Amino acid sequence: MSALIKVDHLTRVFDVSKPWLNRVIERLPRALLTAVSDVSFEIEENSVYALVGESGSGKSTIGKIVVGLVPPSEGAVEVEGVDLATETDAARVEAVRADIQMIFQDPYASLNPRWRVRDIIAEPVAAKGGDTRGLAEKLLEQVGLSARDADKYPHEFSGGQRQRICIARALASGPKIIVCDEPTSALDVSVQAQVLNLMSDLREELGLTYLFISHDLTVVHHMADRIGVLYLGRLVEEAPRDRLFDDPKHPYTRMLFDAAPRMDAFGREVDPPKGEIPDAINPPSGCAFHPRCPLAIDRCSRERPEMRRIGDTRVACHVAE
Amino acid sequence: MTDTPVLSVRNLVVEIPTRRGILRPVDNVSYDIHAGEILGVVGESGAGKSMTGNAVIGLLDRPARITSGEILLSGQPIHNLKGEALRRLRGKKMGMIFQDPLTSLNPLLTVGDQLTETILEHLGVSQQQARERAIAALEEVGIPAARSRIDSYPHEFSGGMRQRVVIALALCAEPDLVIADEPTTALDVSVQAQIVALLKRLCRERGVAVMLVTHDMGVIAEAADRVAVMYAGRLAELGPVREVLTAARHPYTSGLMASTPLASQGHERLRQIPGAMPRLGNLPDGCAFHPRCDYAQDRCRRDPGPTLETCDGRAACWFPLGAERKQEVGA
Numbered sequence A: 001m002s003a004l005i006k007v008d009h010l011t012r013v014f015d016v017s018k019p020w021l022n023r024v025i026e027r028l029p030r031a032l033l034t035a036v037s038d039v040s041f042e043i044e045e046n047s048v049y050a051l052v053g054e055s056g057s058g059k060s061t062i063g064k065i066v067v068g069l070v071p072p073s074e075g076a077v078e079v080e081g082v083d084l085a086t087e088t089d090a091a092r093v094e095a096v097r098a099d100i101q102m103i104f105q106d107p108y109a110s111l112n113p114r115w116r117v118r119d120i121i122a123e124p125v126a127a128k129g130g131d132t133r134g135l136a137e138k139l140l141e142q143v144g145l146s147a148r149d150a151d152k153y154p155h156e157f158s159g160g161q162r163q164r165i166c167i168a169r170a171l172a173s174g175p176k177i178i179v180c181d182e183p184t185s186a187l188d189v190s191v192q193a194q195v196l197n198l199m200s201d202l203r204e205e206l207g208l209t210y211l212f213i214s215h216d217l218t219v220v221h222h223m224a225d226r227i228g229v230l231y232l233g234r235l236v237e238e239a240p241r242d243r244l245f246d247d248p249k250h251p252y253t254r255m256l257f258d259a260a261p262r263m264d265a266f267g268r269e270v271d272p273p274k275g276e277i278p279d280a281i282n283p284p285s286g287c288a289f290h291p292r293c294p295l296a297i298d299r300c301s302r303e304r305p306e307m308r309r310i311g312d313t314r315v316a317c318h319v320a321e
Numbered sequence B: 001m002t003d004t005p006v007l008s009v010r011n012l013v014v015e016i017p018t019r020r021g022i023l024r025p026v027d028n029v030s031y032d033i034h035a036g037e038i039l040g041v042v043g044e045s046g047a048g049k050s051m052t053g054n055a056v057i058g059l060l061d062r063p064a065r066i067t068s069g070e071i072l073l074s075g076q077p078i079h080n081l082k083g084e085a086l087r088r089l090r091g092k093k094m095g096m097i098f099q100d101p102l103t104s105l106n107p108l109l110t111v112g113d114q115l116t117e118t119i120l121e122h123l124g125v126s127q128q129q130a131r132e133r134a135i136a137a138l139e140e141v142g143i144p145a146a147r148s149r150i151d152s153y154p155h156e157f158s159g160g161m162r163q164r165v166v167i168a169l170a171l172c173a174e175p176d177l178v179i180a181d182e183p184t185t186a187l188d189v190s191v192q193a194q195i196v197a198l199l200k201r202l203c204r205e206r207g208v209a210v211m212l213v214t215h216d217m218g219v220i221a222e223a224a225d226r227v228a229v230m231y232a233g234r235l236a237e238l239g240p241v242r243e244v245l246t247a248a249r250h251p252y253t254s255g256l257m258a259s260t261p262l263a264s265q266g267h268e269r270l271r272q273i274p275g276a277m278p279r280l281g282n283l284p285d286g287c288a289f290h291p292r293c294d295y296a297q298d299r300c301r302r303d304p305g306p307t308l309e310t311c312d313g314r315a316a317c318w319f320p321l322g323a324e325r326k327q328e329v330g331a
């Protein structure tokens, strides 16, 4: 097994300072927000790697760095051995870009309302001067729509159908990897099931590899082979799916699992999690989770835990075992 | 203690006149909510959940309006109230919590001013007492250091804290009924768990009746006593939460449950309900679910749509699931 994607000590810092003049007048310091902090993981070919975490944990930023929409501040992403941020050979960059596509949460916003579905789907190929004859029709059938839909406009479709169109467009260039950022979060469960099943089928038929971003633990559990848990831009735990759900080791992972509503937990009295996610501009010292952690010890506020390997789990916690 | 439900909705119909005809986003809906009870309302987007809630609190946006049916609050009809009478009742007897806390909060007033204003308007207390009550209300919903944060503006709170403020605002005049429309949908899992626990506690301790609209079956399972499943403006199923979720009688409910990924399923294919919910202007004849239903028969397409009343009171379906077994037991 070889890694198709290698994410290596990835860090991304955003400058969220007010304009220079305001800072001078209001005597404010520069504000830097670390959206992704020293994250490393690998994705194997034809597998589904999921990133979970709450809002602002850095999931989308990692996804955008992986497809090359946002450059990293430090560290690197290698796709098929090519680092998109530094590679100078234009032909190699082009080839890798065609191999990796992205699908977003909102199927409404990501389709141009004035274009026919045929043109929307074929656009990534047409832009490179490729042959688009019959392409949209073939892809529409592949994602469970009909070839006749090619002549219609996006507004004529329901939310789930639009997400299928987005998937068809992502498939147009014949990619190997699809980064899916909350692909079903805007959909109803019955429609979500259609889209998740389609994604599973395509993975088998086309040998696709997914980086699957979601905050929904049940969806992640259903789709993923390997799962990384993010907290405030840091990867706190990573493990194969069943390992993670059967034996979560990081206190944050446990808190997240305990808090998630369960369909079989009638009238369950949860002891709700304490506190809130801290401000990403001034994260807590040491382990970012220490102000909320029931297991925190002195060392946790001073020293950031390194990623350690325990069996087939990787976990960043001083006390986990 | 009396047996009169806090809220009683009887054959409620909401209509929207359009150029292409009259739409019925709420069609003949009836249900009760008792004191201290949480009724969960689920269904796909566009099913009419928010319309039903808005009709109850008298907040329908024109041109939508109630065209028939009754809404009784502790036995008193309220569907005909207008203007000032309705507004007073809304603050005093009914509280509401929406998905986006910012729609319920005035960005220009401090949280304390908004709370004291509501308390002063509805409860006969002094300014000083109102402020103390406001602080107590914030403490009750878990705002840390409420006394020092009461003079902050909404934007100075995080999303989860704002939703707590909205809950405090909805409850500060001690209403009998709270309508919560997707109160946790925009929030993170950990904050959602806090808010759901809070709603449950307040409902139990204060005996408030709660209508909890959400599309999250997990939230329903953990919080609701009974659940109403809506489809295309009608009630598809209504019953105790455990029974509806574990032994659905309506094929739509059963489909919803089967299409929700469960931890125990692993990578197995999800069951999917084919197609999508029809648009209101284009409802199929008969049972509105029949084009998507695995069990549809001639009668489903031919007869007028089944309702809870014309069926067994639990599922609006001519051929409910598990019914044969029920007959055997009954015989």
Ligand SMILES: Nc1ncnc2c1ncn2[C@@H]1O[C@H](COP(=O)(O)OP(=O)(O)OP(=O)(O)O)[C@@H](O)[C@H]1O
Pocket: A014, A015, A016, A033, A034, A035, A053, A054, A055, A056, A057, A058, A059, A060, A061, A062, A215, A280
């Ligand atoms: N272009 C940007 N400029 C400044 N800050 C940004 C930018 N993009 C993201 N951030 C910040 O980086 C952090 C991580 O954001 P990101 O969108 O990656 O989170 P996420 O895990 O995808 O969250 P969500 O679940 O809400 O989508 C957040 O604090 C966000 O505000």
Ligand SMILES: Nc1ncnc2c1ncn2[C@@H]1O[C@H](COP(=O)(O)OP(=O)(O)OP(=O)(O)O)[C@@H](O)[C@H]1O
Pocket: B016, B018, B023, B025, B043, B044, B045, B046, B047, B048, B049, B050, B051, B052, B062, B063, B064, B215, B280
């Ligand atoms: N002004 C309007 N004109 C026509 N149809 C409308 C209007 N307002 C609402 N509707 C329709 O009324 C129906 C019920 O809407 P409602 O907001 O109650 O759905 P909901 O169940 O709350 O859905 P969601 O889960 O998306 O919030 C929808 O089909 C909607 O399209």
Ligand code: SF4
Pocket: A250, A251, A252, A287, A288, A289, A290, A291, A293, A294, A295, A296, A297, A300, A305, A316, A317, A318, A319, A320
């Ligand atoms: S390192 Fe310390 S604070 Fe962080 S999760 Fe582990 S025990 Fe808790």
Ligand code: SF4
Pocket: B250, B251, B252, B287, B288, B289, B290, B291, B293, B294, B295, B296, B297, B300, B306, B316, B317, B318, B319, B320
């Ligand atoms: S009435 Fe018929 S079509 Fe409607 S849900 Fe029941 S079986 Fe299905």
Ligand SMILES: [Mg+2]
Pocket: A059, A060, A061, A181
């Ligand atoms: Mg995101």
Ligand SMILES: [Mg+2]
Pocket: B049, B050, B051, B181
């Ligand atoms: Mg709604």
